[in-house]
Amino acid sequence: MKTAELNKELYSSPVGNAEEINELLRRYGVKFGIYKNGIFKEQLFPFDPIPRIITHDDFTDMEKGLVQRVDALNKFLFDIYHDKNIIKDGVIPENFVYISSGYLPQCEGITPPNNIYSHISGIDLVQSKDGDWYILEDNLRIPSGASYPLIARELTRVASPAAFSSNSIVDNRNYAKLLKDTMDYSNCGGINAILTPGRYNAAYFEHSYLAELTNSVLVQNDELFVEDNVLYHKTYTGGKTKVGALYRRISDDYLDPLTFEPQSLIGIPNLMEAYRSGNVAIINAPGNGVADDKGIYYFVPKMIEYYLGEKPVLKNAPTYLPFYEEDKEYVLKNLDRLVIKDVAEAGGYGVIFGSELSDEKLENMRQTIINEPRRFIAQEVIDFLDLPILDDGRQVMRKADLRAFVLSGEQTKVWASGLTRFSRNPDSFVVNSSQGGGFKDTWVLSR
C-alpha cells in the first residue's frame, strides 16, 4: 500500500493531547536555544500530535533509494579526495567541485576509517500530491534533528499507549544503538566522544541527549588535546583518556585552528594531524560538505549511475543549473514560477520563490543570475502533499518535509522514522526549525 492511499482517519488522528506532550517535552528539556536581539532564550520546538505515517511499501522503496544515494555520496567523497575519476570522466564539471565552499584541499589524500565520510546523513525529502517522494537536499555536514522524534516517541507511547497497540508501528527507539554501532565501527581505539560548541548552541539538547543514550562523553574543545598525534580527553585527576571516535557537532572551519580558521576558539589544535595519522575517526569526516553542496545535488543521480551502475530509485526535484547555457535560458524565462536557491546558504536562508518577487526584483534576480550563474540553482516548485496539523485545536493543512537519517557503519542503514518538520505559516514552503516551524513524529508501518 502506498502512503497516499492511507485511510483518511488514521492519517489525521492525533496521538495523545498536544498540550500534555508538549508539557512532557518541556519537562525533559527538549528545548531549542535561540538568540533574539543578542539575548539567549530557550524555546520549545513545538510538537504536533498528528504523526506522519509512511506505509511499509513506501518505506521499503525509500530505504532502497536512500541507501543507494548515501553509498554513492560516500564513494563520490572518496573519489574527490583521491583519484577524481568522476571529473576526469566528465560526469561532473571540475569547477562545481572546487569552487564549492565544502571542498577542503587540506583533506586531499586522507582516507578516513573504512572509507566512510558521511556517517550520519540527513536527507530531506518531500512527498508530492501524486505520492512520489522527491529529494530536496542532502545534509552531510552535521545534520541535526534525530533526537526530537526519538524522545517524542518515548513520550507519546506513555501518553497514548492505545495508538501503538492498535497500529503496527516500527519502534524507532533503536536510533541510539544505530548511532553507537556507527561510532564503534569507525572507532580507532578509545572512547566515543561527542563534541559540542556548548550549552548555548541551538542543538545542545540533542548533543547531550545523544551522548547520554550512546554512553559517549560529551565534550567541549578545552576538555580535549592532541599529543603525539593522538586525541585525548583530559581527566580531572590530571590523566588522559584516548578518544577513538569524535562525533563532532561543530563545522569544518572551526575544527582545528592549526589547519583551518586560525581564529577558531572552539576547535582542537592538531586534530587534523591525529585524524590524518589514523588515530581518531571524525564523524562526519571533514570536507564532506562538497557532496551536499546545492550545486552538486544536481549531479547525485548521475553519481549513482556512475559509481553503482544503478538507476536512481528516488528522484531529485527538477533542477536547473544556470551554469549551463540551456538551463540558464530556461531559468531566466521561467523565473517567476521557480524556486531559486543560493548554493552558499543553509537552514532555509537564501531560498527565494520567484512567484513572490515584484517585477523589479525579478529583473534584479535575473541580472544576478547572469553575473553569477554558478551561485544559484533553480527548481520547479513541487506541489507538496500537505499534512494535517492541529492549530489551536483545529485541523489545518500545512507544508511539511521529512528528514530521513541514514547511518553508515558496517552497513548503510535507514532509521525507520525521521524528523517531519512543518511550517506554521499556511503560505510558507520553508519548514526549517530555525525559521519557527514545528515537528511531528514519523511512523513507519511494519506491514
Place this chain on the structure above:
Amino acid sequence: MKKLYFHFSTKLTFDNYVHDHSFALRCIPPETPSQHILSCELNISPFVSAMQTVDSFGNNVTSSYLKKEHRYLDFEITGCAEIDCIAQKTDFMPCYSYQSKYTKPDSALTEWYSEISSGCTADDPFERIKFFSDCLSEVMTYEKNSTDTATTAAEAFAIKKGVCQDFTHVMLSVLRMDGIPCRYIAGLASCDGETHSWLEIWTGEYWKGYDPTNNCDISDDYLVLSQGRDFGDCAVDRGVMFGAYTKQLQLIESCLSESSFY
C-alpha cells in the same frame, strides 16, 4: 645545480608563562625533484616530543604539544640541500586554479587585472606572468611593516604597499583570474635573514617558479620550505597557547650559504 647549506631559526618569547601550547611547524624542506635534502636537523626548545606527517599539499608537518608552563619556544633547522631549479616538479592539485582565502580579488583588483590583461599580447603563461609582474612593480612598492600576516591580496593592493607575502598574493590572484594555476611558496632565498615567499605557475606539465617581489626568475638560491594555495596553507609555524600573556615577540634568523656554517 648548487649545494646549499641552510639555517633557519625562530625564537618566540612571551611576556608571561603560557601552557597547553599546541603547534604545527612547516619548516623541514620537502624532498622534491628540484631539491634533494642531504641532511636536515630540527631542534625544538624547551624539549618536547614531536610527530612528523606530510600534509595534503606535500609539506612536512611537525606537530607537538607543550603542556607545561614555559615563556619561550625556539626552533631551528640546519641542513644541506642540492638545488636544481630546472628539474621539473609535477605534483599538481586542481585547487591551485581557483582563488583562495587570501587571493580572492575585490572589484579594484579585478578592474586592474582587466586593464593590464588587455595590454598583454603574450600567450605563453610565463611571458604573461613577467608582463603582469612588471605592471605590479610599477604600482606597488615594497615596504616593511605596512601589512601583516592576515593581509589579503585585495587589502595590500588597496594600499599599494607590502612585503613578499603581499606581492605573491596579488600576483596569485591576477594569475588565477587569468586562468593560470599557481601556488604560494614559503622558503628561504639569499641571505636576507628572513623567510621569503614567491610563487610557482603550472605550465600544464610542470611547475615553474617566479619571484614577484624581486620581479625575477627563481634560481638555485631558493630553498622551498612549504607550498600551498596561499600563506594560510604555508605558515612556517602556527600555534595555540593558553596563559596570561599579553605580548609575544618572534625573532627570525635565516641563512643560505654555499659553504658550511661550521
Place this chain on the structure above:
Amino acid sequence: MGTISIEHGDRLFWLGRYAERVFSTLKALEDLYDNSIDSRPKCYTDFLAKFGLADTYGSAKIFFDSFIFDKENVNSVAASLERAYDNGIVLREEISTEALSFLQLAFDTLEKAQKSAKGLRLSLLPLEDILFGFWGCVSEYVYDYEIRTIIFCGKSVERLDLELRFKSDFGKVQHEFERLCRHLRNVPKNSPYRYNTGQLCRLVEILGSEEDYLKLSDKAITSLGKLFEAEKIPVGVNV
C-alpha cells in the same frame, strides 16, 4: 565512560551543592514559617542574621516571598534552583535525562506555588517530593562511582556548612561530618576533590567534642571552605 574532565567535575560538585542548598534552605524556611505563625512573627530576622543581613523586608510575608521565589535574591530557593539547573543541564549524560527532568519539574512547581491560592507550605509540599525524586534518580541512574562521589561530596559540604551556620545540634553536625568523611575517602588522589589534610585535621579537632564545636563553629566553617585547597608541599625540611 569513566572519564571526567575538570569542567564536568566542577559542575558535578556544584550541582550537588546547589541541589542540597535548595533542599536545606526550603526546610529551614519551612521551620521558620511554622515558628512565625504564632510564637514569633519576627523570627525571620534570626535567619537573616546568620547570613549577616539586615532586615530590609519589614514583614514576614515579604521575607518569605523573597527567600523562596525571588531569583534576584541570591540566597533564595529559586536562585539556588536556577544554579542547580544551570549545572545540571550540561551533565545530562552523567546524571540522566530523568534526574534532570526533576530539576525542571521543581522549577515549574515553584512557579505554580507562587501563584497558588493554597497556603505556602501546602503548595510547596510537592517540591520536597520532587527533590527526593532528584536524589533518587542520582542514586538509581548514576553508576559511575567517581561521579556519584563528586556529587555527594558537594551535597555533604553544603549540608554541613548550613548546619554549622545554623548552629544545629551537635548530633546532627556529627552525623553530617561522618557522612562527608565517608565520601572523601572515595575520592581518588590527584582529584580536585581530594581533601586538604591540614583543613580536614582542624575539622576533626573542632567537631571532636560538643564543647569545641560550640566555641569554634566559625573556624570550622572556614576550614570547610578551604577543604579542597591544594596542599602546600613544604619546600625545605627543618630538622
